[in-house]
Amino acid sequence: MTGPDTLRPRLPSPVRELSDPRFARHGLRLLLKRDDLIHPDLVGNKWRKLAPNLRAATGRTLVTFGGAYSNHLRATAAAGRLLGLPTVGVVRGQELAGRPLNPSLARCAADGMRLHFVDRSTYRRKTEPDILARVLHAAGAEDAYVVPEGGSNAAAVRGCRALGEELGDRADVVGVACGTGGTLAGLAAGLPPGRRALGIPVLKGGFLTSDIRRLQEEAFGGPRGTWHLDDRFHFGGYARVPAELDAFAEDFEQRHAVPVERLYVAKLLYGLVALAQEGAFPRGTTVAAVVTGRPFPQTPRRRADPNGRP
Numbered sequence: 001m002t003g004p005d006t007l008r009p010r011l012p013s014p015v016r017e018l019s020d021p022r023f024a025r026h027g028l029r030l031l032l033k034r035d036d037l038i039h040p041d042l043v044g045n046k047w048r049k050l051a052p053n054l055r056a057a058t059g060r061t062l063v064t065f066g067g068a069y070s071n072h073l074r075a076t077a078a079a080g081r082l083l084g085l086p087t088v089g090v091v092r093g094q095e096l097a098g099r100p101l102n103p104s105l106a107r108c109a110a111d112g113m114r115l116h117f118v119d120r121s122t123y124r125r126k127t128e129p130d131i132l133a134r135v136l137h138a139a140g141a142e143d144a145y146v147v148p149e150g151g152s153n154a155a156a157v158r159g160c161r162a163l164g165e166e167l168g169d170r171a172d173v174v175g176v177a178c179g180t181g182g183t184l185a186g187l188a189a190g191l192p193p194g195r196r197a198l199g200i201p202v203l204k205g206g207f208l209t210s211d212i213r214r215l216q217e218e219a220f221g222g223p224r225g226t227w228h229l230d231d232r233f234h235f236g237g238y239a240r241v242p243a244e245l246d247a248f249a250e251d252f253e254q255r256h257a258v259p260v261e262r263l264y265v266a267k268l269l270y271g272l273v274a275l276a277q278e279g280a281f282p283r284g285t286t287v288a289a290v291v292t293g294r295p296f297p298q299t300p301r302r303r304a305d306p307n308g309r310p
Contacts, residue, residue, distance in 0.1 A: 009038050011038060016032045017029065031286060061087065062079075062087045063087075071264075075151075077109075088144065101115075118138075160186025163186060164192075166190075172194075175200060197225060202263060203234060204237045206231055
């Protein structure tokens with residue numbers, strides 16, 4: 001097995017300035033941090049979070065967790081294929097086991113990932129030691145290296161610190177979409193003093209603040225950097241892509257010739273446009289948006305559920 005550095009990541013990822021009247025009319029500059037161009041298979045923050053965990057795995061089977069459309073599962077499966085590393089994906093939803101695989105899970109399987117489906121109650125408790133041990137035993141992976149859902153652990157957070165370091169003083173505010181909070185935790189730690197990170201959660205619940213604080217404690221021994229969350233732009237929860245958001249993403253693609261991933265990046269960009277219109281950023285502010293992924297074929301277009309149910 002070879003290490004992740006042999007995959008030739010494009011680092012630092014490019015930064016592109018956009019001309020967008022929705023920002024310019026408020027005296028703002030908009031930059032895109034194109035982490036989606038780091039690697040064709042391990043895209044964006046998935047590279048930054050997975051690479052340190054791949055090194056730590058030292059050739060062992062990699063077990064990780066995700067839902068039926070998880071970008072993280074696909075990236076982990078691709079890493080396993082490229083590096084000759086066995087992978088197991090623990091998938092939320094026992095009811096999916098008897099159904100044809102959706103395109104996202106089919107890609108995981110094609111890349112050699114062994115899929116293990118668990119019921120939703122067990123999945124919610126997967127971090128409890130006895131539940132985790134039971135899941136690993138059932139999956140035949142007791143000796144595996146375990147990466148948490150979304151890839152967010154201390155190693156991943158330290159890997160994401162480079163994102164803030166690469167941006168340096170180029171932006172005053174750096175926005176990133178958040179699932180499990182690991183990228184924001186590392187980004188904020190890497191930004192220089194006087195710069196701040198803004199997280200746009202893509203799930204409902206308001207639970208990320210404590211998770212990000214915990215991740216920074218585990219990674220750095222305490223809080224690092226300046227960051228905050230704006231919970232208003234999840235559109236009902238994960239994988240909820242109502243017509244308004246889809247139309248916004250299509251318009252952004254046409255304006256700037258940039259592919260917009262719907263589950264994370266579209267919500268980030270929508271939030272930044274809304275904040276600019278609200279006057280949330282002082283004139284003269286440079287705002288950077290981190291493009292953490294690319295559209296995947298046949299990503300679901302589901303209406304927003306007011307209760308945020310997956």
